[in-house]
Amino acid sequence: MKLGIVGLPNVGKSTLFNAITKAGAESANYPFCTIEPNVGIVAVPDERLDTLTKMYNPDKTTPTVIEFVDIAGLVKGASKGEGLGNKFLSHIREVDAIVHVVRCFEDSNIVHVDGSIGPKRDIETINLELIFSDLEMIDRRIDRTKKLLKSGDKKFQIEMELYESIKAHLESGKPVRSMSFDQEQQQLVEQLFLITLKPVLYAANVSEEDLSSLDSNRFLAELKEVAAEENSEVMVICAKIEEEIAQLEDEEKEDFLEAMGLEESGLDKLIKASYKILGLISYLTAGQQEVRAWTITNGTKAPQAAGKIHSDFERGFIRAEIVAYDDLINCGSYTVAKEKGLVRSEGKEYVMHDGDVTLFRFNV
Ligand code: GDP
Numbered sequence: 047m048k049l050g051i052v053g054l055p056n057v058g059k060s061t062l063f064n065a066i067t068k069a070g071a072e073s074a075n076y077p078f079c080t081i082e083p084n085v086g087i088v089a090v091p092d093e094r095l096d097t098l099t100k101m102y103n104p105d106k107t108t109p110t111v112i113e114f115v116d117i118a119g120l121v122k123g124a125s126k127g128e129g130l131g132n133k134f135l136s137h138i139r140e141v142d143a144i145v146h147v148v149r150c151f152e153d154s155n156i157v158h159v160d161g162s163i164g165p166k167r168d169i170e171t172i173n174l175e176l177i178f179s180d181l182e183m184i185d186r187r188i189d190r191t192k193k194l195l196k197s198g199d200k201k202f203q204i205e206m207e208l209y210e211s212i213k214a215h216l217e218s219g220k221p222v223r224s225m226s227f228d229q230e231q232q233q234l235v236e237q238l239f240l241i242t243l244k245p246v247l248y249a250a251n252v253s254e255e256d257l258s259s260l261d262s263n264r265f266l267a268e269l270k271e272v273a274a275e276e277n278s279e280v281m282v283i284c285a286k287i288e289e290e291i292a293q294l295e296d297e298e299k300e301d302f303l304e305a306m307g308l309e310e311s312g313l314d315k316l317i318k319a320s321y322k323i324l325g326l327i328s329y330l331t332a333g334q335q336e337v338r339a340w341t342i343t344n345g346t347k348a349p350q351a352a353g354k355i356h357s358d359f360e361r362g363f364i365r366a367e368i369v370a371y372d373d374l375i376n377c378g379s380y381t382v383a384k385e386k387g388l389v390r391s392e393g394k395e396y397v398m399h400d401g402d403v404t405l406f407r408f409n410v
Pocket residue numbers: 053054055056057058059060061062151152153156251252253254284285286287
């Protein structure tokens with residue numbers, strides 16, 4: 047899963063990205079990822095892994111990870127190729143969701159590209175560039191479909207109507223994610239690779255001082271209003287503090303958070319919120335060798351979940367032996383859970399739940 051960090055210059059993107067890379071998962075554990083300078087990989091925090099590690103005492107514990115891509119350089123005019131505009135837009139097209147950092151802190155030493163702090167205006171500036179870019183995509187698709195229409199196939203007529211409605215929506219300055227589609231349309235729309243279809247999480251970057259008095263931050267209030275209009279979520283961070291926290295050892299980190307009166311770091315909150323907007327859940331595997339979390343989309347069936355581990359597991363899937371995490375913990379061990387009949391045998395149609403502790407049976 048990949049998240050793109052966007053926002054105007056000087057809003058705190060690099061500061062947040064630095065926090066992410068410093069907190070980063072040991073890259074040695076993830077040989078499948080080629081890490082580019084603008085990509086940071088972080089472990090998805092999951093207390094359940096710690097508890098299972100105590101129970102199983104495995105050789106290693108492997109969290110599931112999420113990738114953040116720092117997409118700098120998005121400025122007014124990017125869609126017209128200004129700055130390095132189009133190159134950045136193509137990076138955004140590849141991510142699963144967008145974290146849009148919005149400046150909600152005042153600091154006269156740090157210039158704002160438009161001279162003053164203004165979350166609504168800032169969001170509109172970025173969103174307009176993304177909308178322009180999508181308009182270009184949809185125009186190209188409309189041109190192509192026009193030619194296909196000559197074949198007389200009704201299917202293209204239906205497609206054309208859909209594309210025209212998307213175009214009109216974009217022209218009214220709105221993102222495609224605020225439209226609703228039926229299943230058939232949804233499939234077509236997903237093939238368009240539209241940026242404004244991707245879910246967005248607004249990250250309000252507030253000052254250190256404001257963290258304890260969020261109610262009086264009028265910039266945050268303004269941002270929340272804009273986000274509510276498009277049904278997007280807002281979370282508050284202080285990028286500067288995150289950068290500091292990320293450099294601390296685990297124990298120091300806990301003390302620091304406690305002193306700040308925080309339950310968890312903003313980064314952990316950000317990762318969890320990203321998981322939520324992407325509709326992701328984790329299932330767990332536990333044994334003497336490894337305790338591990340695996341990311342799947344909510345609604346994934348057992349064989350496809352098995353395929354995350356290895357394609358052979360999916361191909362040769364026989365059944366899954368599953369115990370809910372809470373049941374396992376309440377029983378104290380897998381053996382007791384089994385005796386109590388809490389380890390279920392599930393087949394091909396089983397829809398996985400968050401926290402399913404799973405053992406797959408398969409043919410090779
Ligand atoms: P980017 O251009 O969006 O990547 O912005 P940067 O991360 O480079 O931040 C621009 C400036 O704002 C830097 O000098 C940061 O130290 C400062 N900055 C970032 N986050 C905060 C914050 O939460 N509070 C304050 N006071 N300054 C911040």
